[in-house]
Amino acid sequence: MSRSAxxxxxxxxxxxxxxxxxxxxxxxxxxxxxxxxxxxLAWAGAAGxxxxxxxxxxxxxxxxxxxxxxxxxxxxxxxxxxxxDGGLQQRPLERLVRVHVPQEQARGAFAARVATPAPSYxxxxxxxxxxxxxxxxxGGSVGHSTTxxxxxxxxxxxxxxxEVLGPRGEVEAPxxxxxxxxxxxxxxxxxxxxxxxxGELAAHVTTxxxxxxxxxxDSFTRNRIGGVTREWLPDQGSAERRLRLVGLAGSPxxxxxxxxxxxxxxxxxxxxxxxxxxxxTPKGLESVTVAPGAVASLDLTRGLDGEPVALALxxxxxxxxxxxxxxxxxxxxxxxxxxxxGSSVFAVPAADTAHLVVTxxxxxARLTVVPHAADGRKLQPSRVTVEARTTRQVALPRAxxxxxxxxxxxxxxxxxxxxxxxxTGSIAVPPAVQALTLPSVRxxx
Numbered sequence: 001m002s003r004s005a006x007x008x009x010x011x012x013x014x015x016x017x018x019x020x021x022x023x024x025x026x027x028x029x030x031x032x033x034x035x036x037x038x039x040x041l042a043w044a045g046a047a048g049x050x051x052x053x054x055x056x057x058x059x060x061x062x063x064x065x066x067x068x069x070x071x072x073x074x075x076x077x078x079x080x081x082x083x084x085d086g087g088l089q090q091r092p093l094e095r096l097v098r099v100h101v102p103q104e105q106a107r108g109a110f111a112a113r114v115a116t117p118a119p120s121y122x123x124x125x126x127x128x129x130x131x132x133x134x135x136x137x138x139g140g141s142v143g144h145s146t147t148x149x150x151x152x153x154x155x156x157x158x159x160x161x162x163e164v165l166g167p168r169g170e171v172e173a174p175x176x177x178x179x180x181x182x183x184x185x186x187x188x189x190x191x192x193x194x195x196x197x198x199g200e201l202a203a204h205v206t207t208x209x210x211x212x213x214x215x216x217x218d219s220f221t222r223n224r225i226g227g228v229t230r231e232w233l234p235d236q237g238s239a240e241r242r243l244r245l246v247g248l249a250g251s252p253x254x255x256x257x258x259x260x261x262x263x264x265x266x267x268x269x270x271x272x273x274x275x276x277x278x279x280x281t282p283k284g285l286e287s288v289t290v291a292p293g294a295v296a297s298l299d300l301t302r303g304l305d306g307e308p309v310a311l312a313l314x315x316x317x318x319x320x321x322x323x324x325x326x327x328x329x330x331x332x333x334x335x336x337x338x339x340x341x342g343s344s345v346f347a348v349p350a351a352d353t354a355h356l357v358v359t360x361x362x363x364x365a366r367l368t369v370v371p372h373a374a375d376g377r378k379l380q381p382s383r384v385t386v387e388a389r390t391t392r393q394v395a396l397p398r399a400x401x402x403x404x405x406x407x408x409x410x411x412x413x414x415x416x417x418x419x420x421x422x423x424t425g426s427i428a429v430p431p432a433v434q435a436l437t438l439p440s441v442r443x444x445x
Contacts, residue, residue, distance in 0.1 A: 009096045009186065012081070012089075064103035066433075068111035068126040069213035071096045071149035071186070074230045077115035079126070080347040080401070084108025087376035088347065088401045096186055098153050099126065107433050110402060112347035116420070117230060120330040123349055123418060123425030124232035129153065129211035134236040134320040136295070137258045137333060138201040138216060140164070140171065140191040146233065148203060149215040150179075151186040158183075158210030164195040165202040165260050169293045171195045181212065200295045202260035202320065220331060227329065234335030234428065239263075239318035245311040246357060246415030247334040247426030248304060252325035255300040257311070259321045261290035267317040273303055274310045274359050274391050290319065308393040310337075310359035310413065330423035339410035340367075342432030347402045349425070351418035354396040356403070356429075358414045360386040365412035371400035386412060405429060 070079045070093055077093035083105040091097070093113055101109040111126035127133075129152075138146035152158045162176040173195035181187060191201065205214045216233035236243075239262050248255070261267040267290045272279045282303040290296040300311075300323065311334065313321055323334035339361065348354050348371075356369060365386045371379040379397050386392045388411075396403065405414065414429040 009098065010094070012091070012097060012099050064106055066101040066106045066109055066128060067153045068099040068101070068128055069096065069151040069153055069215070070099065070111060070113045070126040071151065071215040072113065072115065073147055073149065073217040074115035074122055074232075075117045077113055079111065079113055080349060081111040081126075082109070082347075082402060084345050084404060085376060088374045096149065096151060098151075107343070108345050110345045110347050112349070112427070113232070114349040114425070115230070120229045120231070121420045121423035121425050122231045123427060124234065125346070125427050125430065127213040127215065127235060129213050130237065131207045131211050132237050133205040133214040134202060134239070134260070135216040135233045136202045136236070136260050136320050136322045137233055137324050138191060138203050138218065140195050140197040140201055142192065143221045145190065145192045145219045146201070146203065147191070147217045148189045148205065149186060149217070150181060150189070150205065151213045151215075152181045152183055152210060153213065154210065155183040156210055157181065158212050159208045160212060161206050161208065162189065163204040164191065164197070165204070165262070165293055165295050166197045167199040167295055169291070171197045171201065200258055200297055202295050204262065218331070229329055229331050231331050231333060234322060234333050236320045236336045239320050241315050241318055243313040243319070243321055243336045244359060244413045245313070245321060245323055245334045246337045246359065246413055246428050247332070247417055248309055248311065248323055249325040249327060249332050249417065249424045249426070250308070251304060251306040252301065252327045255304050255323055255325045257288065257298040257300050257321065257323050258295060259288055259290050259297075259313070259319050260295045261292060261317065261319050263317045264292050265317065266291055267315050267319055269313050269315040269319055272312040274312055274389060275307050276390055276392060279312065279389050308355070308357045308391050310357070310391050310415075325424075327424065328422045332424045332426055334415070334426060335428040337413035337415060337428035338431045340405065340407045340412050340414060340429065340431055341410040342406070342408070344405045344429055344432045345402060346405070346416060346427065346429055348396060348400045348416065349418060351420045351425075354400065354416065354418045356394040356396060356405070356414055357391060357417055358384065358386050358394065358412050359391040360388050360412050362388055363409070363411045364388050365407060367405060367407040367412065369394060370404040370406065371397055372402050372404070373399050374401040
């Protein structure tokens with residue numbers, strides 16, 4: 001039912017003074033008492049689930065600390081992590097790396113992962129613990145498969161439920177309810193084994209106890225003799241009536257909107273593309289209807305002509321969604337973005353080009369873009385104004401390795417779009433961390 005044997009888990013710590021990542025084993029002596037407590041909790045939780053792959057005990061986590069879980073399942077992957085003033089660190093991503101950030105650095109901390117299994121290219125943010133996760137565009141067949149890496153980086157046990165929706169409704173998946181995941185452990189679920197199904201899927205992960213970080217890795221085989229394309233699926237939290245999808249590749253060979261309706265009645269979702277000239281809807285792409293508890297798709301290819309755009313969705317009921325774009329042997333997913341208010345910090349991988357794509361909502365948006373080099377040096381900042389209900393693209397310097405984006409009022413959403421050769425990668429820019437009394441929950445709007 002799950003693959004966990006051999007999973008390697010490492011924990012790194014962002015130093016509170018300089019932001020330098022260090023292996024957690026350096027803390028072992030100082031935290032011996034804590035390790036004994038963690039070990040007892042993990043043993044107690046293991047009574048309900050003996051398949052969790054345990055890692056080294058996490059550092060003591062105070063209120064306000066953050067922990068990012070960076071899972072790979074992709075070849076040639078690296079973790080990009082750091083803090084606003086401490087610079088960026090890069091290290092190989094082997095199976096699972098946890099980045100622990102103490103409260104002193106929490107507001108300006110970031111972590112992302114990048115993989116370059118040529119000719120494709122993958123880029124995604126590393127998630128933080130939450131109690132609900134949606135992934136739209138998953139697969140449960142030989143030609144299109146998805147694995148879910150569920151990580152519990154904290155000492156207490158978590159109880160997890162996994163639900164899978166398909167084109168004809170919920171997919172039968174026995175054994176995916178009430179899964180106990182001991183503290184400081186992870187499990188991997190292959191949908192081709194636990195929820196085999198053809199067609200587009202949506203995976204819904206929730207917890208009734210504790211919080212978990214979830215990574216979804218998508219694998220596509222284009223034909224029986226072709227290679228495999230892999231990409232991380234973006235996450236969305238709870239279903240919403242209004243969504244803004246960002247990070248759409250400019251002129252893909254194909255673009256497919258994927259919408260899941262977790263409700264019990266049919267949902268009609270209206271579409272609107274937002275370009276530099278304002279909102280518009282191409283003929284024939286006005287709406288998509290989604291059956292209750294099901295997933296529907298719509299071909300958006302002719303709506304994308306190379307201009308930077310965002311996709312606005314308005315549903316008659318709460319929905320979750322993503323857009324899959326394919327160019328050559330590479331696939332990229334556009335994700336739901338939350339409105340920005342305050343100071344957001346995110347990693348920028350080495351690439352041929354990197355563009356910030358900003359969409360203003362109902363009011364003009366004014367932003368300050370502050371790129372940083374890998375050593376923490378500030379590069380030339382820029383001030384950007386985006387008129388209401390338009391989208392603007394901002395080129396980032398080639399030396400930029402992370403960016404601070406400052407805005408106020410929640411008047412904009414943004415995505416980062418990077419290219420490497422013919423391949424692309426994208427993320428939704430996360431909102432600023434407003435409170436640190438609980439783990440940050442980065443969610444769709």
